[in-house]
Amino acid sequence: MIEPFQTTFSVPMTCESCVKDISTSLYKLDGINKVDANLKDQLVFIEGTAPPSSIVSVIQDTGRDAILRGSGTTNSSAVCILETHSNAVSNKIRGLARMVQVSPNITLVDLTINGIAPGKYWATIREAGDISQGAVSTGGIWESLKAKVIGNDAVPEKEPRGIFGSVEVDDKGRGNVFLDRPVAIWELIGRSMVVSSNKEGPFRREDENTLVGVIARSAGVWDNDKMVCSCSGKNVWQERQEQVGQGMA
Incomplete structure (x- = not known):
């Protein structure tokens, strides 16, 4: 039996309706135990057994993008x-x-x-x-x-x-x-x-x-809070666009 684990995603959200829309959609996905969306930090914390790729797909189906920022705990x-x-x-x-x-x-x-x-x-x-x-x-x-x-x-x-x-x-x-x-x-x-x-x-x-x-x-759930890469100077969404262009989801 797969043990529940934590993941965190950057998601562009503008209001509480965004939070509700994303949370409602995610709870329909098999393997989701808990969703905690933080509007101020533009982050969604999830606990369960659903694959990160499935979580990203559900969030994208709401009309928003999502970037996996971390999973599990430090060194896991x-x-x-x-x-x-x-x-x-x-x-x-x-x-x-x-x-x-x-x-x-x-x-x-x-x-x-x-x-x-x-x-x-x-x-x-x-x-x-x-x-x-x-x-x-x-x-x-x-x-x-x-x-x-x-x-x-x-x-x-x-x-x-x-x-x-x-x-x-x-x-x-x-x-x-x-x-x-x-x-x-x-x-x-x-x-x-x-x-x-x-x-x-x-x-x-x-x-x-x-x-x-x-x-x-890679980063654990609480390990990665950077929004701008110190090497390229690009923010996470600019890096995301490049990744999508290269076929990485």
Whole structure:
């Protein structure tokens, strides 16, 4: 059973009617336990088990945009921007994986894909975080030793913990899946994620439908209150427009 977790979103709201409209719509979504909208700070705090991508879609259906600002608690969240390393395409960013650890051994993964060929794709965590050559340089599927009990003896057995699951991409090049895996966030940081129709490899760098990215920590619910990026000087909504233009929702 998935444990409830917290997420927070920036949402443009002008009055209490906006707050009511958003809250009413969100409570109709399966997995929403609590909604707390702050008009002054333009933030919506949510507790439940609904995927962040579904929450964004519901808010957008009210005629407003939404930006995920944080999820889970400090050191329990991660993100992976997925891109193709093919030189044949200019818009290389094709997906995003948001991750939040909801219990000591369970991490939820909200995977969104946009702009690749239709079909079934596998999301795997790789041994290395080297994406200098795209998926080619990420190594094999992440494995770890666990003890398998045979009689009274515990025998080490390799388990491919890095096989996270599959996602179906439709005719418009879009796919979304919500996965849960028995791993902790700290085990994933610095590793790479590959999304490909070929689960095991080998991969080709010039395959524009194979995506790869490095998993990095992201803000918890209470950790990210910045509205302007210190690097670019752009506010979160300007950055959002660029992300949408690159196919990231």
